[in-house]
Amino acid sequence: MTMSDHEITPSRKARFTVGNGSARGGLSRRSVLQMAGGAASLAAASGATAQPAPTDGPPPASTTRVRLVVNGSARELEIDPRQSVLDVLRERLDLTGTKKGCNQGACGACTVLINGRRVTSCLTLAVMHHGAEITTIEGLARGDELHPLQAAFIEHDGFQCGFCTPGQIMSGVACIAEGHATSADEIQFWMSGNICRCAAYPGIVAAVADAAGRT
Amino acid sequence: MLPFSFEKGRTEQDAIRTAAAGARYIAGGTTLIDLMRDEVERPERLVDINALPMADIRVDGSNLVIGALARVSDIAAHPETKRLQPLVAESLIEGASPQLRNMASMGGNLLQRVRCPYSCVSEFR
Numbered sequence: 582m583t584m585s586d587h588e589i590t591p592s593r594k595a596r597f598t599v600g601n602g603s604a605r606g607g608l609s610r611r612s613v614l615q616m617a618g619g620a621a622s623l624a625a626a627s628g629a630t631a632q633p634a635p636t637d638g639p640p641p642a643s644t645t646r647v648r649l650v651v652n653g654s655a656r657e658l659e660i661d662p663r664q665s666v667l668d669v670l671r672e673r674l675d676l677t678g679t680k681k682g683c684n685q686g687a688c689g690a691c692t693v694l695i696n697g698r699r700v701t702s703c704l705t706l707a708v709m710h711h712g713a714e715i716t717t718i719e720g721l722a723r724g725d726e727l728h729p730l731q732a733a734f735i736e737h738d739g740f741q742c743g744f745c746t747p748g749q750i751m752s753g754v755a756c757i758a759e760g761h762a763t764s765a766d767e768i769q770f771w772m773s774g775n776i777c778r779c780a781a782y783p784g785i786v787a788a789v790a791d792a793a794g795r796t
Numbered sequence: 797m798l799p800f801s802f803e804k805g806r807t808e809q810d811a812i813r814t815a816a817a818g819a820r821y822i823a824g825g826t827t828l829i830d831l832m833r834d835e836v837e838r839p840e841r842l843v844d845i846n847a848l849p850m851a852d853i854r855v856d857g858s859n860l861v862i863g864a865l866a867r868v869s870d871i872a873a874h875p876e877t878k879r880l881q882p883l884v885a886e887s888l889i890e891g892a893s894p895q896l897r898n899m900a901s902m903g904g905n906l907l908q909r910v911r912c913p914y915s916c917v918s919e920f921r
Contacts, residue, residue: 706802709844
């Protein structure tokens with residue numbers, strides 16, 4: 582077998598480069614989507630008819646105005662009623678810490694707090710939560726000071742790839758506040774709405790138990 | 797998901813009138829939104845009934861009276877449920893997940909569509 586099949590040629594490297602996309606001269610999928618989202622929200626805010634974003638798909642339906650208090654900041658948005666809270670957080674507010682795992686409410690990666698209660702943000706429409714207080718993973722730390730549960734996740738090795746982790750932590754914060762973290766068995770039962778493909782479960786349970794003991 | 801117009805039902809009469817004009821009720825939305833994404837359900841108008849005063853959990857003699865908009869998690873955690881209908885409390889927490897139970901209404905729970913994958917495809921709508 583020759584090495585040529587597996588050689589990292591310059592064109593292959595460019596195709597696989599992610600993040601700031603510097604190998605492609607400054608354009609990445611993330612920056613294009615953010616520019617498109619920004620253009621659409623600017624058009625809506627100025628009262629103009631929203632133009633379709635420069636991607637495929639039908640033009641947005643009529644929009645609805647909604648006020649959301651996200652991590653303590655009040656945001657007034659014109660949104661398509663079809664957008665879930667998850668969609669609005671990630672695509673309109675650039676709060677990409679909350680993850681879209683299954684988009685069906687089954688995996689828990691999209692867990693946020695709405696008015697203090699944990700919910701799967703993929704399965705609820707943003708227009709249903711006018712005036713609500715939403716807390717995401719970005720809203721837990723106080724500046725540089727991590728939330729005790731965030732610190733516990735690091736201490737107890739509560740993640741590998743980290744994709745489920747924001748949802749785990751938001752769910753864990755609520756689990757502790759609900760009083761459902763008094764034993765490992767109880768934590769496993771009351772965190773069963775959050776799945777982890779990397780199977781970091783022992784670390785997750787230990788982190789929640791640790792943080793529960795400190796609160 | 798097909799486009800729809802969204803309105804908030806401010807009173808029961810309001811919501812009923814809107815539904816009579818063809819709107820679908822949405823409470824927790826944990827079934828409806830899922831099926832709307834698959835375009836199995838295609839409402840053109842939704843009326844959000846979550847603000848209606850139907851979420852009480854109370855006792856009437858030896859009966860537990862559960863409002864249709866009471867959230868499943870609240871019903872399961874209620875001391876009166878645990879006292880009068882402990883099996884209801886226990887069985888509710890065996891279903892779904894804590895997050896979904898915080899969203900799901902009891903009325904919606906009872907009205908939930910069949911979950912069989914064969915019946916939840918748009919071809920068999």
